[in-house]
Amino acid sequence: MNLSPDDRAELKYKTVGEKFSETPKLKIRGLNVSYAEKQAIFDVNLDIGSNEVIAMIGPSGCGKSTFLRCINRMNDTVDSCRVEGSIQLDDMEICDDKVDVVPLRARVGMVFQKPNPFPKSIYDNVAYGPRIHGLASRRSELDGLVETSLRRAGLWDEVKDRLLQPGTSLSGGQQQRLCIARTIAVSPEVILMDEPCSSLDPIATAKIEELIAELSENFTIAIVTHSMQQAARVSRRTAYFHLGQLIEVNDTQHVFTNPDHQLTEAYITGRFG
Amino acid sequence: MNNAQPQKNSPAERVQQSLKKRYRAEARFRAFGAFSVILGLAALLVLFVKIISSGIGAFQQTYIKLDLAYDESVLGISDPRDEDQLAVANFEGAIRAALLTRFPSVTARSDKRALYSMVSIAAAFELQDELRHAPDLLNKRRQYWLLADDDLDTYFKSLKAGDPYLGRVSPQQVEWITSLIEAGEVRKQFNRRFFTSGDSAEAEMAGILGALIGSLLTLAVTLVLSFPIGVGAAIYLEEYAPANKFTDFIEVNINNLAAVPSVIFGLLGLAIFLNMFGMPRSVPLVGGLVLTLMTLPTIIISSRAAIKSVPQSIRDAALGMGASKMQLILHHVLPLAMPGMLTGAIIGMAQALGETAPLLMIGMVAFIVDIPGSIDDPATVLPVQIFLWADSPERAFVERTSAAIMVLLGFLIAMNALAIWLRQHLEKRW
Incomplete structure (x- = not known):
């Protein structure tokens, strides 16, 4: 779908709802993203509050994953991707070529759609982040960090006897929780989750959702999901994206019971998606 | 219509007809692949058989048994522990003397030369080595298996195969070899030299x-x-x-x-x-x-x-x-x-x-x-x-x-x- 400038003008919507937060962790202003000729995100303004869980919903190709990947600069790996605008993490500007992505990604962790543990042992998977960032100076310290992270990801009891087995030998749901443990091992401030349950069965999904609720006490979490039920269950606020534009952002309850925008209503009632 | 037969020219009938043709084509396709594999394997097999059958002989080498003495007078040395003397010692003379003792009837000069050429020049070096390691052997007489010349080697190997290849071997030499074979004084040994030495102009001495x-x-x-x-x-x-x-x-x-x-x-x-x-x-x-x-x-x-x-x-x-x-x-x-x-x-x-x-x-x-x-x-x-x-x-x-x-x-x-x-x-x- 390639939009001409005229189409864009036609599709210009103003974001409705509560875009801003009183205790913002992330401030996104005037964000525009394009891949080669195709613009994927149009002028998004949004605050993500401290320790809140915000869900990004919308039809496929609406730019919600692209938006998420801007926050830890994962879009840098795509050559044709151009990002304009400003994202501030506390007072640090993210969208600046001078910013070193290595410490940024230690502060903003990411969990991907498909569980992607390294082809190493469970222990090494969790210990990887602390090792490359030099967070543990002694072996015992590292052991403790691995255990804490696995406990917080709710995986410790299942894997404590086989920490040296490959991470890829776990089931899909366990692998995803291993990836979460790996992410939280470096104590990031923000965790980005890109459809973390889309390849999992309902039981594994329920476990991850429980985990998200627990993690929200300590972390700011932004989650992209295709499941509206999931958004309703885990998030405090919900942002609805449509064709690269942020249409509505409000309290989750509000979005799902009484949306302000007709497009949001059409989406949550299943008229398109 | 629970007992319906496929009607003529119905889609089901046409599928049936085309099936046979498809299966035939499939069988041809598979046969062609199998044929290619067999052809490749056969070529490989022929190659291996040819190379091994013609090369296996090189791992064995012909030796002649001679009664040989490290005579001081023949070698022209007095102390085998002296490296300088050892270097100039006439081991070839010792071998020649041994050959003449074995075939006393040879007297003419050209005949002698033909006789001497049956033993490889490497034999002299082997004897030198032996004397260096065992100086006590000086003036002692022993039986030695000496490396034969490559012409003799080729003749002896081809003789066993039933198709004698004469090459440069003269009728006179054939006579001598036959007498040696009859006396059990020719044999083949594992060709260690092939794996322990470099190239040489003399085939029997050449190694890999x-x-x-x-x-x-x-x-x-x-x-x-x-x-x-x-x-x-x-x-x-x-x-x-x-x-x-x-x-x-x-x-x-x-x-x-x-x-x-x-x-x-x-x-x-x-x-x-x-x-x-x-x-x-x-x-x-x-x-x-x-x-x-x-x-x-x-x-x-x-x-x-x-x-x-x-x-x-x-x-x-x-x-x-x-x-x-x-x-x-x-x-x-x-x-x-x-x-x-x-x-x-x-x-x-x-x-x-x-x-x-x-x-x-x-x-x-x-x-x-x-x-x-x-x-x-x-x-x-x-x-x-x-x-x-x-x-x-x-x-x-x-x-x-x-x-x-x-x-x-x-x-x-x-x-x-x-x-x-x-x-x-x-x-x-x-």
């Missing part, structure tokens, strides 16, 4: 070790240079190089280089390494440099393919954790790509091992008797040795050619086995 060591040294130089450079180039092109016209240009050229005839790399080596930098000829160092040029494209192409096959999800995971580019490459990309890279490197090495043409250009075709001790000693390599022996007129070199091919093939099989073992070993860890 010089060429084998030359090949090993050349390959070592090639591997040490081409693997790190090739992998480095592949990493840069895959991970760091910006996607632009210049990178495309480099890529096209690497692909073209992989298809350049190897003799051209030899000419390049001759022009650059020998003429411009003044490096010595015939040495494994230059051979390795030339083969590095030839092998690099293969290693770069296979390494790039191996790097490309590392899944994006692993890259995302590492980058998402805050790994730097170098950490991503060293911790994740290289270990995952290593089996593929090693396979490519060993294929390249196997290619280099069998290469003759570029080495001819830089003088590794010289006749070299000494076994090379380092990468700047003159040397030859296995395929060039095969080429040299195949060019020699003596019958005995024909079987050595096949034997050398067997050694080369054995070397290749060992390298491929190593490649498979390495790949499995590395893949188990990951």
Whole structure:
């Protein structure tokens, strides 16, 4: 779908709802993203509050994953991707070529759609982040960090006897929780989750959702999901994206019971998606 | 309509009709594939049978039994512990005396010469060695098995096969040999010399070790240079190089280089390494440099393919954790790509091992008797040795050619086995 400038003008919507937060962790202003000729995100303004869980919903190709990947600069790996605008993490500007992505990604962790543990042992998977960032100076310290992270990801009891087995030998749901443990091992401030349950069965999904609720006490979490039920269950606020534009952002309850925008209503009632 | 038959010309009927044709076509297709495989295997089998049947003889060598004495007067020395005396001692005289004792009827000068030529000149060196290690043997008489000349060797081997090949063997010599055989004084022994000595103009003394060591040294130089450079180039092109016209240009050229005839790399080596930098000829160092040029494209192409096959999800995971580019490459990309890279490197090495043409250009075709001790000693390599022996007129070199091919093939099989073992070993860890 390639939009001409005229189409864009036609599709210009103003974001409705509560875009801003009183205790913002992330401030996104005037964000525009394009891949080669195709613009994927149009002028998004949004605050993500401290320790809140915000869900990004919308039809496929609406730019919600692209938006998420801007926050830890994962879009840098795509050559044709151009990002304009400003994202501030506390007072640090993210969208600046001078910013070193290595410490940024230690502060903003990411969990991907498909569980992607390294082809190493469970222990090494969790210990990887602390090792490359030099967070543990002694072996015992590292052991403790691995255990804490696995406990917080709710995986410790299942894997404590086989920490040296490959991470890829776990089931899909366990692998995803291993990836979460790996992410939280470096104590990031923000965790980005890109459809973390889309390849999992309902039981594994329920476990991850429980985990998200627990993690929200300590972390700011932004989650992209295709499941509206999931958004309703885990998030405090919900942002609805449509064709690269942020249409509505409000309290989750509000979005799902009484949306302000007709497009949001059409989406949550299943008229398109 | 529960008992409906397919009507004529109904779709179901037409599918039935076309089925037979399809199955026939399928059977033909399969038969063609099987035929190709059988043809390939048959060709391989014929090759192996031919090479082994004509080369197996080279692993045995004919010896003659003679009653021989280390006579002080014949050798012309007084102290065998003295290296100077040993060097000038007349061992050939001792052998000649022994031969004349065995065949007392030979008196004419030309007959004597024919008689003496039945024993290889290597026999004298063997006796010298023995006396050096056991000086007490001086003035003692013993029976020795002495290495026979290659003409006699060829005749004796062909005699056993039922089709005597005379070659340069004269009727007189046949008479002597027959008398020796009847007395049980001719026998074949395992040809240790073939594996322990270098090339020689005398077929019975020629061995493969010089060429084998030359090949090993050349390959070592090639591997040490081409693997790190090739992998480095592949990493840069895959991970760091910006996607632009210049990178495309480099890529096209690497692909073209992989298809350049190897003799051209030899000419390049001759022009650059020998003429411009003044490096010595015939040495494994230059051979390795030339083969590095030839092998690099293969290693770069296979390494790039191996790097490309590392899944994006692993890259995302590492980058998402805050790994730097170098950490991503060293911790994740290289270990995952290593089996593929090693396979490519060993294929390249196997290619280099069998290469003759570029080495001819830089003088590794010289006749070299000494076994090379380092990468700047003159040397030859296995395929060039095969080429040299195949060019020699003596019958005995024909079987050595096949034997050398067997050694080369054995070397290749060992390298491929190593490649498979390495790949499995590395893949188990990951």
